[in-house]
Structures are given as C-alpha cells and as structure tokens.
Amino acid sequence: MALPDHLCPSGQKARWLLERQGYEVDDRLFRTRAEVDAFKAEHGVTTTPQVWIEGKRVGGYTDLRERLTDWDPKATTYKAVIYLLAVAAATAVALSIGFLGTITWQTLGWFISVSMILLGMQKLRDIESFTTMFLNYDVLARKWVPYAYVYPWVETGAGVLMTGMLLTWLSAPAALFIATVGAISVFKAVYIDKRELKCACVGGNSNVPLGFVSLTENLMMMGMAIVMLIQINV
Template identity: 85%
Template sequence: MEGLVPKDTRDASDVSTDPAKAAIGKTAVLYRMALPDHLCPSGQKARWLLERQGYIVDDRLFRTRAEVDAFKAAHGVKTTPQAWIDGTRVGGYTDLRKKLTGWDPSRTTYTPVIFLFAVAALTAVALSIGFLGAITWQTLGWFISVSMILLGMQKLRDIEGFTTMFLNYDLLARRWVPYAYVYPFVETGAGILMTGMLLTWLSAPAALIVASIGAVSVFKAVYIDRRTLKCACVGGNSNVPLGFVSLTENLMMIGMAVVMLWNIF
C-alpha cells in the first residue's frame, strides 16, 4: 500500500507546540493523518471547513502510525482528526461541524425528500423533452414513477432500518411482518414498469394496493391517533417526520395507478 496515497504537500507545523496556546483568534490547530497509505478524509474535510469559516489552519500532519498513537495517548483521545479553536479542543470533524455550522444530526429535516423529488422532476422533464419534444401530462406521470423508483431504492438501501420504522405505523405490516420487506420491492418494481409503460395490468394494481394501505396507515397514525413518528418513506433512520410527505407519496401512487388502469379499460 505504501506510496499509493500521495502525501499532503502542505507543510506540517511544529507538533511540539501546545495546541491550546497556538489556537488563538482566527488561528485553528488541526492534527490529522497524512500517512503514506492513508490521507484521512475527515481531516481534509475538517481543514476545508475551518478555512471556509475564515480560520487560518495550523495544520499538524502525522506521517507515521507511531505519531498517531503517541498523540492519542498524550491527549486521551481515540480518533483523529482533532481540532482546537480559541484555546479549547473541539474534537473531530463531526464535533467541528456542529460547533461551526450548528449542524444537528437529530434535527427534523425535509432535505432528503426535496433533493429526491427535485431529481425525479428533472428526470421527468428530460425524458419528456428528449422523447416527446415537449412537457406534457406524461411528464407528471414520469415524475411520479421516477419518484417511486428513487423512494424504493432509498428503502432497499437499508431494508432493516426501513422495516423497523415502517412497522411503527403501517397497518398491514404490523399484522404480517413480511409485508414490510415486500413493500419496497413492489414500489420500486411498479415504478420501473410504469416508467416504461409496461405490464400496466400488473404494475398499476400493485401500486394501488400498497399505496392505499399506506395512505390509510399514515392518515390514522398522524391525523387520528396524533402520533409523532419518523417517516420511513426515504428509508431507515431518516429524520423526515411522518405525515404530509408520506401521505403525498401514497396519494401520488394511487393517482398514477388509477389513471393507468382507466386508460387500459
């Protein structure tokens, strides 16, 4: 492995200087690994974050594992990078991000859903213009079907995490656990078939059934039982609240399925 990873070309500061005394004003002290076989990604991100926040970085690079081990023992830490600001050790990249940006990993957010639907919308527009030469009603259909694919893939990415969250509210899954594992495959598969406008007799009823169960389940959990839950719509361990987003997902699937069934009968 030696020599496969290039060394960081920036000069390392004197590592013997007390980091608490060196980290004053807009100067931050950062210890990170730049070994012959490992240039620490978190260390690079920590330096970039500090510089973006206007700090001059006193960059202290470890070139050997022995230096890393000695540093950990001397400062009583288990990991690197480690950063100091205003004479105080902040910690690693995650701690630094929390302090400098106010990032909170447990905070409720709709960001994943916004990005997902934006990608689906742009894909639908690209398909419409590329194949039809204009934005039509089919664009909406593609937006829904592509959204189904992307949402299904998010669930399949961590199916255990998804099923755990799904079992909190889905009425059928709570009676028959295997349904929680089947659901993302049905959603993804139906989305693929709907995008290609194939096997409508199969994809539309499948989407209609799972979406109807989902819509009733979400409505009951949120608007009748008044429960505060996290939504499994974008996969397990998300911080998207259960409610409007999941209900919209299911209603879109229902609408798409109904229209497609109407067109074939």
C-alpha cells in the same frame, strides 16, 4: 492522519471547513501509527482529527461542523425528500422533452413513477433500517412482517414498469395496493393516533417526519395507478 496507506478524509474536510470560515489553520499531521496512538492516549480520545480553536478543544469533524455551521444531526429536515423529488422532476421533464417534444400530462406520470423508483432504491439501500422504521406505523407490516421487506421491491418494480408503460395490468394494481395501505397507515398514525414518528419513505435513519409528505406520496401513487387502470379499460 497522513500515513503511507491512508490520508484521513475527515481531517481534510475539517481543514477545508476551517479555511472556508476564515481561520488560519495549523495542521499537524501524523505520519506513523505510533504517533496517532500516542496522541489518542495523551488526550484521551478515540478518533482523529481533533480540532482546537484558540486553545480550546472543539472535538472531531462532526463536532466542528456542528459548531461552525447550522448542521444538526438530530434536526428534522425535508432536504432528502426535496432533493429526491427535484431529481425526479428534472428526469420527468427530460423524458418529456426528449421523447414527446413538450411537457404534457405524461410528465406528471413520469414524475410519480421516477419518484417511486428513487424512493424504492433509498429503502433497498439499507432494508433493515427501513423495515425497523416502517414497522412503527404500517398497519399491514405490523401484522405480517415480511410485507415490510416486500414493499420496497414492489414500489421500485412498479415504478420501473410505469415509467416504461409496461405491464400496466400488473404495475398499477400493485402500486394501488401498497399506496392505499400506506395512506391508511400514515393517516392513522399521524392524524388519529397523534404519534410523532420518523418517516421511512426515504429509507431508514432519516430525519424526515411522518406526516403530510408521506401521505401526499401515497395519494399521488394511488392517483396514478387509478388513472392507468382506467386507461387500460377504455
């Protein structure tokens, strides 16, 4: 669609993908809403764009993307976690070099705390989807549903305080509590009950499997919280 008030983003992406794959594209634009409606009625479709390759209809942009690339919307993937942790690591290194002039053990602490902030924000982005997935396995949330809504706020808040090394007496126990419950929940669901579930660690509607990554996340949070509690008591 190339209407006066709308240039279809999916159509632009479909054309770009085809050209990137070496296809010569005959791009037929709809200039009016009447043309769009007539096309949908003629071909029995509900959306545009629609793509044909050598006379055979492929479908819309997502169908095209699935055909021409290795993208599978249902496939298990760790990409979301990898990207998030990479950003957290880069931020931790930048903080260390910028404020301390070198990489120290504090870099690891910042990596964990920044990861907590980013993970918490992913959950808060769509808290309803997160809570639905979280209730599949968290032992405390399944007994008290409000905990599922509280969890991402505690994770994010504790991460912010830990990054600034503020109010350790509050942030460390809070992080230790949710991480301990989380570790127990993941271990029970995956290694005892042998359930195959999606992880809510990067928010709802993710294809990240519940397992080693989720358990490691909770154990790292527990370790950092314990270290911080020891430090304030030394």
